[in-house]
Amino acid sequence: MTGPISADVYDGDVELIFRRIQEWHAHRIKQLEMVVYAPDDAIFKVNGETLPESDLRGFKAGVAVALLAFREFPIDITDLDDHDTDEGE
Structure with missing residues (x-):
């Protein structure tokens, strides 16, 4: 998929x-x-456990990859309130 899906x-x-x-x-x-974008001295907890500093770089890199993959919402929503649904009248 290269861009948002559009439908009326x-x-x-x-x-x-x-x-x-x-x-x-x-x-x-x-x-x-x-x-x-958290500061380097931020403390992260995963399932109640503090993430070791040695794992933090990889954790943030994984989240960055997820952000790149999912940042764009795949559906484009346009307000159609003013659209005439009674064609031909």
Whole structure:
């Protein structure tokens, strides 16, 4: 896939579902960015255990790769409220 998928959706409930998913995605991206851009002296806990400093570089690199792979939300949402659904009238 090279870019976002685009489709016309005329169901408000479907649009709401996609918008909620988009918000969820944006929140997760911010969390990944917090890890990648954290100061070098930041302490990370994974499953309640402090991540050893020797593992921190690899951990942050893995999160950076995930961020590159998932940063772009794969669906483009356009507001269609003003679209005329009664064609031919």
